[in-house]
Amino acid sequence: MSGAEPFPEAARVSVRNAQLRSNLRHATHTIRAKRAKAVAELADWGRLRAAGAAIKDRTLRHLDHYLEQLESAVTAAGGQVHWAVDADEANRIVTRLVKATGETEVVKVKSMATQEIGLNEALAAAGIRAYETDLAELIVQLGDDRPSHILVPAIHRNRTEIRDIFRHEMGHWGRPAPEDLSDSPAELAEAARLHLREKFLRAKVAVSGANFMVAETGTLVVVESEGNGRMCLTLPETLISVVGIEKTVPTWRDLEVFLQLLPRSSTAERMNPYTSTWTGTTDGDGPREFHLVLLDNGRTDTLADQVGRQALRCIRCSACLNVCPVYERAGGHAYGSAYPGPIGAILTPQLRGTASALDASLPYASSLCGACYEVCPVAIDIPEVLVHLRERVVEGGSATRDGARVTIKPAKGHAAERAAMRAARWAFEHPRALRAGERLASRTRGLHPTRLPGPGAAWTASRDLPRVPPEPFRDWWQRTHGGREAK
Amino acid sequence: MSSREIILGRIRRALTDVPRTEVPRDVPVYRAYLRVHGDRTPEQTTELLAENLADYRAVVHRCTETELPSRIASLLAERGSRTVVTPAGVPAEWLARCTEVERVPEESTGRQLDAVDSVLTGCAVAIAETGTVVLDASADQGRRRITLVPDHHICVVRVPDQVVDSVPQALERLAPERPLTWISGPSATSDIELDRVEGVHGPRSLEIVLVSD
Numbered sequence: 016m017s018g019a020e021p022f023p024e025a026a027r028v029s030v031r032n033a034q035l036r037s038n039l040r041h042a043t044h045t046i047r048a049k050r051a052k053a054v055a056e057l058a059d060w061g062r063l064r065a066a067g068a069a070i071k072d073r074t075l076r077h078l079d080h081y082l083e084q085l086e087s088a089v090t091a092a093g094g095q096v097h098w099a100v101d102a103d104e105a106n107r108i109v110t111r112l113v114k115a116t117g118e119t120e121v122v123k124v125k126s127m128a129t130q131e132i133g134l135n136e137a138l139a140a141a142g143i144r145a146y147e148t149d150l151a152e153l154i155v156q157l158g159d160d161r162p163s164h165i166l167v168p169a170i171h172r173n174r175t176e177i178r179d180i181f182r183h184e185m186g187h188w189g190r191p192a193p194e195d196l197s198d199s200p201a202e203l204a205e206a207a208r209l210h211l212r213e214k215f216l217r218a219k220v221a222v223s224g225a226n227f228m229v230a231e232t233g234t235l236v237v238v239e240s241e242g243n244g245r246m247c248l249t250l251p252e253t254l255i256s257v258v259g260i261e262k263t264v265p266t267w268r269d270l271e272v273f274l275q276l277l278p279r280s281s282t283a284e285r286m287n288p289y290t291s292t293w294t295g296t297t298d299g300d301g302p303r304e305f306h307l308v309l310l311d312n313g314r315t316d317t318l319a320d321q322v323g324r325q326a327l328r329c330i331r332c333s334a335c336l337n338v339c340p341v342y343e344r345a346g347g348h349a350y351g352s353a354y355p356g357p358i359g360a361i362l363t364p365q366l367r368g369t370a371s372a373l374d375a376s377l378p379y380a381s382s383l384c385g386a387c388y389e390v391c392p393v394a395i396d397i398p399e400v401l402v403h404l405r406e407r408v409v410e411g412g413s414a415t416r417d418g419a420r421v422t423i424k425p426a427k428g429h430a431a432e433r434a435a436m437r438a439a440r441w442a443f444e445h446p447r448a449l450r451a452g453e454r455l456a457s458r459t460r461g462l463h464p465t466r467l468p469g470p471g472a473a474w475t476a477s478r479d480l481p482r483v484p485p486e487p488f489r490d491w492w493q494r495t496h497g498g499r500e501a502k
Numbered sequence: 503m504s505s506r507e508i509i510l511g512r513i514r515r516a517l518t519d520v521p522r523t524e525v526p527r528d529v530p531v532y533r534a535y536l537r538v539h540g541d542r543t544p545e546q547t548t549e550l551l552a553e554n555l556a557d558y559r560a561v562v563h564r565c566t567e568t569e570l571p572s573r574i575a576s577l578l579a580e581r582g583s584r585t586v587v588t589p590a591g592v593p594a595e596w597l598a599r600c601t602e603v604e605r606v607p608e609e610s611t612g613r614q615l616d617a618v619d620s621v622l623t624g625c626a627v628a629i630a631e632t633g634t635v636v637l638d639a640s641a642d643q644g645r646r647r648i649t650l651v652p653d654h655h656i657c658v659v660r661v662p663d664q665v666v667d668s669v670p671q672a673l674e675r676l677a678p679e680r681p682l683t684w685i686s687g688p689s690a691t692s693d694i695e696l697d698r699v700e701g702v703h704g705p706r707s708l709e710i711v712l713v714s715d
């Protein structure tokens with residue numbers, strides 16, 4: 016994925032506006048309600064959440080220490096650790112490791128880090144085919160498409176579209192779909208099972224991410240539903256895991272917090288169907304070779320920002336997407352990176368900087384209603400970071416890029432300002448737009464950000480979610496020619 | 503400079519606001535959350551386990567130690583299984599009543615396992631609050647792939663010994679250096695219009711036998 020596609024382009028791509036909108040709405044509202052129920056089952060949710068945030072803060076404040084500890088534990092358990100400063104280096108390392116096995120195919124389990132660095136494209140350029148094995152990722156890959164939601168990446172496709180994609184494309188990639196494939200989800204899942212089983216049984220190399228890495232023990236954790244993760248983690252001879260450095264937690268015991276927070280926030284389950292943990296390699300069980308690629312790619316720059324660093328606590332549960340009125344209308348693609356929704360709006364501009372018009376506009380793709388903060392299982396104050404990043408875009412100031420202090424010029428009069436204006440206008444001034452947004456709009460209009468009152472005060476008061484305006488983003492975008500003729 | 507040194511150096515420069523004298527435990531983590539959600543007798547804990555397993559569509563059976571061989575035989579017969587993979591540590595008497603079923607060794611390759619009807623294992627621990635069984639690759643559970651490739655998994659849980667209430671209690675009992683598989687219901691996906699479908703890649707049928715003395 017290019018990742019740098021400008022907002023207007025991203026918005027123009029879709030010809031399935033109505034479908035996308037209704038799928039997204041259905042998905043986000045369904046998961047939202049289920050999540051609330053799963054969370055309500057635990058009387059100590061607030062305390063778990065506080066502990067989760069604190070554990071991540073402890074890790075981040077001493078990340079160098081924990082990464083060194085992790086490295087020695089993984090190495091002692093028979094794994095090999097590699098360090099990648101940026102996407103290019105990570106891609107080069109993985110490519111080299113795959114080539115060393117002599118294989119030209121790898122199976123992959125859904126990983127946002129590998130999507131962030133564009134690993135599949137890099138492997139393809141080196142003559143290596145990467146097969147996505149998560150059902151949704153398979154749909155996306157076969158449809159030559161991009162994911163639109165962290166948890167359900169193909170949520171913009173309905174069952175008939177999926178059937179057509181399977182019928183037309185599966186044969187080009189391996190075992191074809193049955194001639195008479197219907198659009199029932201059970202039959203579609205069965206077709207995917209058969210198509211992918213052949214690949215799992217043949218695969219010699221797998222690439223994964225990880226949800227957590229335990230510094231103390233060198234253990235990696237993958238949380239999933241379908242079993243494709245287990246296939247990738249246990250059948251091949253070589254396993255390569257590409258993981259952001261912020262996924263570290265200090266101790267084995269810390270998993271007791273995150274294995275309660277994540278499934279309930281994410282799929283709204285007491286526990287997801289499968290969780291795998293492994294520590295290095297085990298004789299006679301699973302891969303003989305294990306490589307861990309530790310990825311920076313902008314994370315240390317994010318860490319240098321004392322307000323923005325809390326974004327690195329994120330455990331990618333996607334709860335913030337599901338409650339976000341802006342995401343619901345814009346869809347995941349408009350965010351132009353692997354990370355859509357509120358978390359994308361604060362993470363992408365920090366990982367990549369705000370030099371491009373798209374990245375500068377992301378902090379404005381929000382009404383600051385605060386629903387994302389309310390649901391975040393690690394209490395990331397997303398509105399606080401948004402306001403902070405807006406300030407930096409507008410007024411300029413110092414930031415860290417590639418490990419060096421740089422001074423950001425104020426966006427005034429530049430393309431970045433125009434993009435930001437358009438995003439802001441859309442989020443704030445839309446007819447009958449977000450109630451909470453309207454309340455704040457007067458204070459933020461005109462790109463003169465005002466510090467919001469103390470952490471959370473303004474938005475935690477408005478618990479109920481804003482209504483969705485009648486005109487969706489994509490329609491509005493087209494009607495106004497990319498916001499230039501806004502209103 | 504190596505990438506390792508570059509990254510560690512960047513981290514140290516990024517954290518200039520952290521006092522040099524601060525050590526990790528100076529950052530407070532209050533574990534004020536509950537060890538267990540609720541107050542239960544061992545029987546109630548087992549009951550909750552059964553309920554939560556069933557809620558995520560595992561099929562739950564209960565029997566005594568003496569009934570176990572015939573129960574296993576009938577589960578395999580109902581399913582029409584002719585082959586069953588069992589790790590070496592599964593007691594021979596578990597399969598004593600299965601006359602028609604061929605026992606396949608756990609050393610089988612992925613492809614061989616793909617042709618096997620069922621797998622029978624024990625477990626390391628079961629978690630009542632979440633409806634989870636955890637396998638830790640011990641002798642009665644075997645290497646990870648045997649519980650993954652066949653489409654039907656029968657897992658035997660000794661109650662109340664192997665049952666804990668909560669996730670924190672389970673982690674205490676488990677050894678991080680062993681490869682672990684936490685299983686909560688059969689494999690599932692909701693990727694197609696959020697319709698839940700059982701079984702994409704892992705076993706589509708999960709049967710849990712709760713065995714008491």
Ligand code: SF4
Nearest residue numbers: 329330332333335391
């Ligand atoms: S920011 Fe919080 S709510 Fe959003 S994905 Fe990350 S952990 Fe989940």
